[in-house]
Amino acid sequence: MIQWPEFHQHPGEVDKERVLTKISHRNIAFSQLLLPGEFLSDELIKACRLHGLKSAGVNLVGGFLEDFEFCLGQKDPTVHNKINYRPPQKESAAVMLICANANIGIGEDGELLVHCHGLVSSHKGVPIGGHFVADKIRIYKQPVTAFFTGLVGAGFRQMYDGEVTHSIFKPATL
Amino acid sequence: MAVEVNKLNSRAICVRIAPNQDLVTSIEKTCLKENILNAFIRGSLGSLTSANLEIAEGKSQAVEGPVVEILCLNGEIKCDDGDVPQASLYGVVVDQHGDIRAGRFIPSANNVCVTMELIIEEWGD
Incomplete structure (x- = not known):
């Protein structure tokens, strides 16, 4: 049965603009093998730099990950109405990547930043997933194929949302 | 090894959907505004306040919030006879307890929680 979608009042002032968009009039599609032993975020950023990109959307296909850490969402127990991530959960053994999506953009420090969510199968065969801690996770044993849509002239930039x-x-315009 | 394909005639729109906006209809409205008739959804991730998924013909599954993370989302935009974009979005979500569900996102029944970021990749000229 369908439940009426929930409404959540966040702690800050509501922005009038509810859907923000920027158009990239030229985009580049390519695939890249992410190499074993390397950090997931490093490999995604390296591929963007190789193609001169500041922002991209990525689909990750197959392979294994080690040092796997992920986060789930929660209501912040200390700030009224704030939503944040729980502390990371860690897997002691390698996991099989089932599917994951990532966006790459420019972080507040001016460097490329990866935001990645996905689903894996644990070494016990249990499906788990959430927000990937992409700078802690390493590609394991075999390459992971990444399909990129690189954006030119526009893309994602990390900004504070009130x-x-x-x-x-x-x-943002990049 | 990288295989590169340049697609000079297609647009890609990066999108941020704000809290309490419906996932499916926000994408459809964006496509209508930008005159996008056919598209694929790429790089999509974010969270919902709760989720309503079609899990089989005539069957739906409600996933309780307050925050439901989208693990994977794939979808396409096609036009009906009246050139009105319609989005079909399929994906996997996880609730705050780690319970995972999959299905088709039901229009007007999936509000964004913190943010939804995605790329609408236009197909065709």
Whole structure:
């Protein structure tokens, strides 16, 4: 049965603009093998740099990951109405990547930043997933194929959002 | 090894959907505004306040919030006879307890929680 979608009042002031967009009039599609032993975020950023990109959307296909850490969302117990991530959960053994999506954009420090969510199968065969801690996770044993849509002239930039009180990716001219 | 394909005639729109906006209809409205008739959804991730998924013909599954993370989302935009974009979005979500569900996102029944970031990749000229 369908439940009426929930409404969440975040701690900050509501922005009038509810859907932000920027158009890249030229985009580049390519695939890249992410190499074993390397950090997931490093490999994704390296591929963007190789193609001169500041922002891209990525689909990850197959392979294995080690030092796997992920986060789930929660209501912040210390700040009224704030949503944040729980502390990371860690897997002691390698996991099989089932599917994952990532966006790459420019972080607040001016460097390329990866935001990745996905689903894996644990070494016990249990499906688990959430927000990937991409700078801690390593590609394991065999390459992971990444399909990129690289954006030119526009893309994601990390900016503080006064409504949700987090720094998040928003469309920007790059 | 990289295989590169340049697609000079297609647009890609990066999108951020704000809290309490419906996932499916926000994408459809964006496509209508930008006159996008056919598209693929790429690089999509974010969270919902709760989720309503079609899990089989005539069957739906409600996933309780307050925050439901989208693990994977794939979808396409096609036009009906009246050139009105319609989005079909399929994906996998996880609730705050780690319970995972999969299905088709039901229009007007999936509000964004913190943010939804995605790329609408236009197909065709």
